[in-house]
Amino acid sequence: MAVIETQGLSKVYVRDVIDTEYGRLRIRLTGRKTVALDNLNLDVNKGEIFGLLGPNGAGKTTTIKILMGIHFASSGTAKIMGKPLGDRAVKSRIGxxxxxxxxxxxxKGWEFxxxxxxxxxxDKRKRRAKVEELLALVGLTHAANIPLRGYSKGMNQRIGLAQALMNDPDIVFLDEPQSGLDPLGRKEVRDLILGLRKQGKTVFFSSHILSDAEMICDRVAILFKGKLRSVGRLSELLSSSVTEWEIVLRDVDERFINRWRDRLERVVESEGEWWLISKSQDLTDAIIDAATRDGGKLSALTPRRQSLEDYFISEVKGS
Amino acid sequence: MSERWWTFLAAAVLFAATITPAVMLQDEQIYRFKVTQSQFRDTLYLPNSEYVKAVTIGYDQFTAHFLWLRMIQSFAAGWTRPENAEQMMRYLEVITDLDPHFTEVYRLAMMAVGEKAKRWDLLDRIGEKYFIQNPGRFLVPYEAAYNAFWLENKPTLAKFYTNVALYDPNAPEYIRRQMTYFSMREGSFRVAYEYSLRNYLEAISATSNMGDGRRVDETTKNLFRQNLFRAADGWIRAIIEPVVRKYHEEHGTWPDIDQLDREGKFAGNELPDFGMVFALTEGIRNNQVQKPTREQIDQIVDASIKKCDRLPPSPFAFLKQSMPGYVVWPDSTIPRTASNVADPKNKFELIVSRGEALIEMNRIFGFIMGEAESYRAENKGKMPQSFADFAPQFAKQHDPFGGEYQWDPKTGRPHATGLPDFNPKMVPKLLW
Amino acid sequence: MKEIVAIALNTFKEAIRNRILYFILVFAVILILLSGVLSELTYTDRGKIILSFGFTAINVFAAAIAVFVGVSLVYNELEKRTIYTIVSKPIGRWQFLLGKYFGLLLTVWVNIIIMTLVFLVMIHYYIGMAATDHGGWFTVVGKAIGRAAVTFVWWPAFKETAVIMPVILVTMLEMMMVTAFAVLFSSFSTPVLSMMFTVMLFVAGRLNEDITRFCVTLYDRALAAALEKHTSIDAQLSPAYHFADWAAHITPNLGAFHKVVEQAVFEQKVTLWPWSIAYGFLYTIAVLALAIMIFQRRNFK
Known part of the structure; x- marks a missing residue:
């Protein structure tokens, strides 16, 4: 069941004719329009972690802003829980x-x-209990009485997460939840998101850090320059088979390498070791056989699968 | 040393090098300012009120009060100097433009521009501004009237100001009373007479007070009576003078007023019936006649003026036996001879005798009350019940008007039946 | 309603934890106390000078608070993107804007009340010191504080200060309008521009009567010219007249309120045309409605 669906969602920003840029007054008559989002069709199912991925300026934040009612779409419609955007009942069930x-x-933290x-x-009593519970969840109980201006960036992010969970929401929208956090912080956020899924909540988040997304997302959508490149389960998007083999050989001479060089993807020599990248199983077997016969030694053999990053780069390059 | 230190040191040296001459120059400025005589005009420059108003953004009253403080500090004692009047006037104009209801500014203007500098043109301007902006407020017009009359010698203007002041329902009584003086100086004797008679009647019948709740005292009553006499005298003389002058032009000699009167030269003029007025007012003052109400006072004032064939008696004849005739004031150019100050009173014996009788009766009343007091002293404060108890000679004696003396043991006062209690319907009958 | 109250109280918290407010308040208190000192310069009408200076100080600084605190309140929410989380909550944008408005109004009113209390204490202090047997300044200050508190609760309690509370209520009414303008401009413009707009409107509003007077002068002139040249008045009316007429109608008439203050100073009584109160409320509601109209439609940065 789709809890979030968008149909032909588009956003064109029109800049003001008179604008201040770098503190100077500027009058702009041409190039005032920027297409931030172009015909986005998405479905997010209940209970999944959905990642909206793309480089900076791809339209991720714009999508979330439209869904949250901060911006209005230029055209197209979107529904959350089957209701049009801006519905109060829906808003009270999202974070x-x-x-x-x-x-x-x-x-102060608790006041916030x-x-x-x-x-x-x-109501007041429930609020107090919930505040304590959330402060404990995000690990800020010690900072409850410190004004927010004394918070570090990570603490800010965590208290922000806490406010998003204030109403025990069914859907949580997280815009770049891990940006600016140290590795430990990122892990905590990751665990938190996984915890949310365990509770049966839907998580819709955007990120440009692919490794994080890869670890937790059920499904992802890839945006580039406002357009939806692809959407689907990670397992669907990424081929599960091995696509490359990395062979490290020792005690082989250059003549031996030159025999295969044409058929290999890459060849690198480093400290007496040869790093070879092969694209097919047969070729790999043949090289290893030949090398052993010539008295060379196989140091390492690593089969490589496609990563989200590879897929992403290939997708973006393809456009 | 590091660059940081060099920069700091350079800045410190620069600071030390510049601050000393700067302070020295400032000292020099202060010295120059002290030794040069500061010019009044320089320190008090102020643009026109339109421009001031534009920058006050509605805080007009505040600005006015601020300028007021500034002005009285700047002028200090200098406001009494006439040469500062123009400059001060500029300030006053701006302040009154900003806050037209700031009464104290107008009052200061009255004193500084009027009383001290004698700039009547400026004074009239600021007075006029006040009346337009503050209709129905008596204080400033009252002071303006005072200035106009006593300093400017413009009785008509003073009357105008007084009339403006009288628009204020809270205006004290004394403002209306001063109309007598203004009208008299102006030459409007009839008006002066009406005002003064009304003032006097109100004062002695206690329908009026001094404006601050105090009852009118005897001295003030006498002053009002004096005014009444002067007004009536002035009026009668104003009738006499042109006729006498005409006679002088025709014959070259000064006439005998008595003779002219007999010839009917003054007939047909409206004049105050003064004998009657005097009798009535004295009666009221001595509690022999009932005190009139305000409406009755109006009726008396109207009834006391009538068209007459002969001149009425001179008012001052009632006061001073030594000066029986119409008083010819020093400002009159008519020579003061026996014939023209003479009062044709022999023609009005009855009235004169009435006046004299009243005076006589007052004396008798005083005597009776004195006797009563001594009777009470002897009889432990007991009030005598009849004349027979203490003054039997008055029991059968007639009063000067043909009636009888009576004693009222309740109030402890004598009465005379000959002078009837006041009744407005009686007024025409009482007039001769 | 609950949401509006929550946002209003949060706004009030934000304002009172803002340092600029205290700077303004300290200046205001200094000027109010100065009005007592300055009034010693005059030889007469001391009470009027104190009242006039005190009322002006309260009015100016209340307006200053409304402008300086008000213009940045809504803008800060947009600039710092705190609005993002607010909008995603189950409240309407109009509720947010109204909450901001009432929070700001509460701030301004609380400050007016503080300034008024200082003012009342000062006046009662001077009245107390004027008595021959006042019993030392400590007693006088104590009494003055007590009397100020009494006046605050029951304004006609003392003859000398009976006029103050009504004037303060009128000032509050005036500030209601000014605050609405601050919120309106803040809802679509940067703080510097909003400040300029609000101050300009405040000034124009206070000069409204002068603009009208200027209009009448121009009309009289046109009438004289028309009579002389035997033409219609319309032909003689200059563009300046039309502009001034338009300006007089478009700017808020804050003069209606400051006239009350001036009358209170020179006559010691307050008579406010009852419809002025209705006018203040209607104008405020209209301005807020306009602000909501703009706010409801706009994209946030």
């Missing part, structure tokens, strides 16, 4: 963490969460 969040820095609880209309 949202914006990119590089900045919050009311004059509020309490304020958001009020916006959801949660």
């Amino acid at each position: 949202f963490l914006p990119e590089n969040p900045y919050f009311y820095d004059y509020l 969460l309490d304020f958001y609880g009020q916006l959801y209309g949660i």
Whole structure:
């Protein structure tokens, strides 16, 4: 069942005629239109972790902004839980963490969460319990009484995650949840997202860090220059078979290598070892056989599968 | 040393090198400022009020008050100097433009521009501004009237200002009273007479007070009576003078006023019936006649003026036996001879005798009350019940008007039946 | 409603944790106290000078708070993107804007009340010191604080200060309008521009009566010219007249309120045309509606 669906969603930004750029007043009459999103069709199913991937400026944030009602789509429609955008009942069942969040820095940690609880209309006693629970979840109990201006970037990100979970949402939208975090922080966020899936929640998140996405996403969509390149399960997008073999040989001379050089993908010599990349199983077997016969030694043989990164690069290059 | 230190040192040297001459130059400026005589005009420059208004963005009143403080500090004692009037006027104009209701500014203008500098043109301008902006407020017009009359010698203008002041329902009584003086100086004797008679009647019948709640005292009552006499006298003389002058032009000699009166030269003029007025007012003042109400006062004032064939008696004849005739004031050019100050009173014996009788009766009343007091002193404060108890000679004696004396033991006051209690319907009958 | 209150209280918290507010408040208190000192310069009408200076200080600084705190409130939310999380919550944008408005209004009103209390204490202090047997300044200050508190609760309690609370209520009404403008401009423009717009509108609003007077002068001139040349008045009306007429109608008439203040100073009484109150409320609602119209439609950065 699709909880998020978009149909032909497009966004064209029109810049102001009079604008300030680098502190100078600028009058712009041409080139005022930028297509940020072009005809996006997406379906996100209940209970899955959906990754919206793409390089900077691909339209990821624009998509989330439209879904959150921060921007209005130029054309096309979108539905969350079967209701059009902006529906109050739906809004009370979703959580949202914006990119590089900045919050009311004059509020203390618990005041901040309490304020958001009020916006959801949660009554006072429940609010207090929920605030404590969330602070513990994101590991900020010690910082509950510190104003947000004293928070580090990671703490900010975590309190942002906490506010997104304030209403126990069914769908959580996370815009670049791991950007700017150290490896440990990234792992924590990753575990948190996986925990959410365990609770049966849908997670819709955008990222340009593919390795993170690869680890947790059920399905991904790849955006580039506002257009949807592909969408699907990771297993569908990436071929499961081995596509390359990396062979490391020792004690072979250059003559031997030259025999195969034409058929190999890459050949690199380093400290008396030869690194070869082969594209087929037969070729690999033949090289290894021949090398052993010539008295060479096989140091390592690594079969390589396609990664999301490879797929991504090939997709982007193809456009 | 590192670059950081060099930069710091260079900046410190630069600072030390520049601050000293700068402070020295400032000292020099202050010194020059001190030794040169500061010019009044320089320190008090102020643009026109339109421009000031544009920058006050609606805080007009605040700016006005601020300029007011600035102005009174700047002028300090200098406001009494006439040469500062123009400069001060500029400030006053701007302040009053910004806050037209700031009464104190106008009052200062009255003093500085009017009383001290004698710039009547400026004074009238600021006065006019006040009346337009603050209709129905008596204080400034009252002071303007005072200035116009006593300093500017413009009684008509003073009357105008007073009339403006009287628009204020809270205006004290004394503002209306001063109309007597203005009208008299202006030559409007009839108006002066009406005002003064009304003032006097109100004062002695206690329908009026001093404006601050105090009852009118005896001295003030006498002052009002004096005014009444002057107004009536002035009026009668204003009738006499042109006739006498005409006679002088025709015959070359000064006439006998008595003779002219007999010939009917003054007939047909409206004049105050002064004998009656005097009798009535004295009666009221001595509690022999009932005190009139305000409406009755109006009726008396109207009834006391009538068309007459002969001149009425001179008011001052009632006051001073030594000066029986119409008072010819020093400003009159008519020579003061026996014939023209003489009062044709022999023609109005009855009235004169009435006046004299009133005075006589007052004396008798005083005597009766004195006797009563001594009776009470002897009888432990007991009030005498009849004349027989303490003054039997008055029991049968007639009063000067043909009635009888009576004693009222309740109030402890004597009465005379000959002078009837005041009744407005009686007024025409009382007039001769 | 709950959401509006939550946002209003949060806005109030933001404002009172803002340092600029305290700078303004300190200046205001200094000027109010200065009004007492300055009034010693005059030889007469001391009460009027104190009242006039005090009211002006309260009015100017209340407006300053409305402008300086107000213009950045909505803009900051957009600039720092805190609005993102707010919009995704189950509240309408209009609720957000109204919450901001009421929070700002609360800030301005609370500050007016603080300034008024200082003002009342100062006046009662001077009245107390004027008495011959005042019993030392400590007693006088104590009494003044008590009397100020009483005046605050029951304004006609003392003759000398009976006029203050009504004037303060009128000032609050005026600030209601100014704050609405601050929120309106802040909802679509940068703080510097909003500040300029709001200050300009405040100034124009206070000069509204002068603009009208200028209109009348121009009309009289046109009328005289028309009579002289035997033409219609319309032909003689200059573009300046039309502009001034238009300006007088388009700018808010804040003069209606400051006239009340001036009358209070010179007559010691307050008479406000009852419809002025209705006018203040209607204008505020209209401006807020306009702000909501703009806010409802716009994309956030």
